[in-house]
Amino acid sequence: MAGTGKSLLEARDLRVNYGAIAALSGFSLKLMEGEIVSVIGANGAGKSTFMNALMGMVKLAGGTILLDGCPLSTRTWKAVQGGLALVPEGRRVFAPLTVEENLRIGAFTRREADIQEDLDWVFSLFPRLKERLGQYAGTLSGGEQQMLAIARALMARPRVLLLDEPSLGLAPIVIRDIFKELRRINEQGVSILLVEQNAKQALLLSHRAYVLQTGRLLKEGNSRDLLQDPDIRAAYLGQGAGRGAA
Amino acid sequence: MSFSLSTLIQQIINGLSLGSVYALIAVGYSLVYSILLFSNFAHGGFLVVGGYACYFLLTQWGYNTAVSMAGALAASGLVAVLTERLAYKPIRERTPITLYLLIASMGVNIVIENIFVVTVGGRIRALPQSTFPTGVFELGGGVTVSASDILSLVVAAVFLVLLQLFLTRTRWGLAIRAAACDLRTAGLMGVNVTFLIALVFFVAGLLAAVGGIFLSVRYSLYPQLGSITTKAFIAAVIGGLGSLPGAVLGSLILGLAEMLTAGFISSQMRDLVVYSLLVLILLVRPAGFFGRPAGEKI
Numbered sequence: 108m109a110g111t112g113k114s115l116l117e118a119r120d121l122r123v124n125y126g127a128i129a130a131l132s133g134f135s136l137k138l139m140e141g142e143i144v145s146v147i148g149a150n151g152a153g154k155s156t157f158m159n160a161l162m163g164m165v166k167l168a169g170g171t172i173l174l175d176g177c178p179l180s181t182r183t184w185k186a187v188q189g190g191l192a193l194v195p196e197g198r199r200v201f202a203p204l205t206v207e208e209n210l211r212i213g214a215f216t217r218r219e220a221d222i223q224e225d226l227d228w229v230f231s232l233f234p235r236l237k238e239r240l241g242q243y244a245g246t247l248s249g250g251e252q253q254m255l256a257i258a259r260a261l262m263a264r265p266r267v268l269l270l271d272e273p274s275l276g277l278a279p280i281v282i283r284d285i286f287k288e289l290r291r292i293n294e295q296g297v298s299i300l301l302v303e304q305n306a307k308q309a310l311l312l313s314h315r316a317y318v319l320q321t322g323r324l325l326k327e328g329n330s331r332d333l334l335q336d337p338d339i340r341a342a343y344l345g346q347g348a349g350r351g352a353a
Numbered sequence: 354m355s356f357s358l359s360t361l362i363q364q365i366i367n368g369l370s371l372g373s374v375y376a377l378i379a380v381g382y383s384l385v386y387s388i389l390l391f392s393n394f395a396h397g398g399f400l401v402v403g404g405y406a407c408y409f410l411l412t413q414w415g416y417n418t419a420v421s422m423a424g425a426l427a428a429s430g431l432v433a434v435l436t437e438r439l440a441y442k443p444i445r446e447r448t449p450i451t452l453y454l455l456i457a458s459m460g461v462n463i464v465i466e467n468i469f470v471v472t473v474g475g476r477i478r479a480l481p482q483s484t485f486p487t488g489v490f491e492l493g494g495g496v497t498v499s500a501s502d503i504l505s506l507v508v509a510a511v512f513l514v515l516l517q518l519f520l521t522r523t524r525w526g527l528a529i530r531a532a533a534c535d536l537r538t539a540g541l542m543g544v545n546v547t548f549l550i551a552l553v554f555f556v557a558g559l560l561a562a563v564g565g566i567f568l569s570v571r572y573s574l575y576p577q578l579g580s581i582t583t584k585a586f587i588a589a590v591i592g593g594l595g596s597l598p599g600a601v602l603g604s605l606i607l608g609l610a611e612m613l614t615a616g617f618i619s620s621q622m623r624d625l626v627v628y629s630l631l632v633l634i635l636l637v638r639p640a641g642f643f644g645r646p647a648g649e650k651i
Contacts, residue, residue: 164540182545183541183546184545187542187543199535199541201531201535201539202534203530203534204527204530204534208527212528212542212544215524215543216542219524263542263543
């Protein structure tokens with residue numbers, strides 16, 4: 108599913124400071140309805156801060172966030188009600204709760220009557236979770252926990268699924284599965300915004316991408332073009348000294 | 354000092370009754386700890402508010418026992434919510450270091466205690482005799498059990514079961530359990546964390562009031578009654594701070610240890626045994642029976 112040209116989520120000139128340190132100094136991004144957009148960048152580029160800013164988890168020093176062209180609340184629970192759901196970095200499943208309880212808390216903003224239907228939907232995406240329903244989330248493997256974290260976010264029936272480093276700490280084969288599922292989720296109508304250090308996977312999955320460096324935009328464009336961009340190849344894809352390596 | 358079976362049974366009954374009151378208080382402690390990771394020493398203050406609210410509703414305004422108890426529970430719950438809003442929330446928003454919350458809670462406890470000293474005076478009061486049934490049942494062999502002991506045991510059990518049902522069967526209960534695991538991530542699920550914290554304080558305050566009323570019946574009512582929550586706190590630590598089953602188990606152990614010491618050794622040795630038990634547990638199992646091992650517990 109590619110973008111329809113209608114802007115769904117827009118961040119304009121976001122600024123976030125941690126004390127005297129500027130983590131984001133005027134970053135703007137647009138996500139169209141139906142699109143997958145990735146933000147790539149090195150450690151400390153401000154990727155997680157950007158995600159937390161969208162969710163109202165950090166205070167903005169400036170800038171605006173628009174959902175459907177209307178300002179989004181800076182309160183996290185209202186952002187979730189508005190249609191944003193974040194899969195946080197490091198998965199953060201509720202270890203002492205069961206898989207089912209994790210999914211139910213994901214549906215906190217939903218009506219009880221709709222929950223069963225949503226459960227069936229996430230089980231169709233991640234059948235393995237259905238087998239593990241009564242198991243404590245803490246006993247799942249890393250890959251399963253990531254599936255649970257994504258499924259938990261989907262239980263909120265988000266319009267935008269935000270993912271913070273979904274590949275972190277997972278084996279390459281598991282990453283491939285997870286990214287395949289993300290494409291399927293997008294095909295079912297969920298717009299996706301992900302931040303990743305694993306630039307290659309992110310660029311292969313997304314339609315468009317933004318490159319973030321120390322809180323500022325370095326480059327943006329079609330993911331396919333960025334995959335071929337010599338500078339990006341050199342800096343983020345680990346492919347030699349750029350030019351000629353293509 | 355001689356061992357007798359009837360004394361043993363008698364003291365076990367007394368211990369369970371006392372332990373059940375501790376449990377109500379300890380569970381509130383643990384509930385707040387599990388969410389905000391600090392020991393709320395103002396909890397004793399909430400208990401005193403509950404005790405006095407019940408006293409004045411009964412004696413000054415002449416309400417019946419049920420209405421007075423309900424009023425006391427609500428009053429204590431509201432004071433707990435207000436305490437969080439006025440004293441803890443401003444600190445929470447400025448620093449992640451929970452030690453400041455602990456110190457603030459000690460301050461709040463002193464403030465509440467002294468508000469009562471200034472306004473109603475420090476003298477010791479007793480709830481009216483007619484408040485609760487006063488009969489004593491003979492179980493044979495010299496073992497007796499008072500109606501108020503049975504009542505406190507039953508009421509404590511009812512409230513603990515209700516709390517358990519609330520936590521396991523309701524949407525907000527699930528949210529509280531998730532928040533106890535990871536408050537930030539619970540917020541990402543669309544839970545209004547500010548409301549959740551207020552709710553937790555309300556429930557903790559409400560349980561403290563039940564404990565306060567039964568302690569007022571068992572002993573008497575005075576502004577420093579809240580200091581008895583030190584025992585409930587110890588019970589929560591023994592059970593494992595943040596664990597509700599742990600708090601209940603710790604409370605029962607403590608209640609039994611106190612009463613068995615009183616029955617077989619000496620009443621004056623009660624506190625010595627209790628504190629020795631605490632030291633022993635902290636040496637052998639620092640996280641308590643059901644506690645999560647943590648780097649630092651405040």
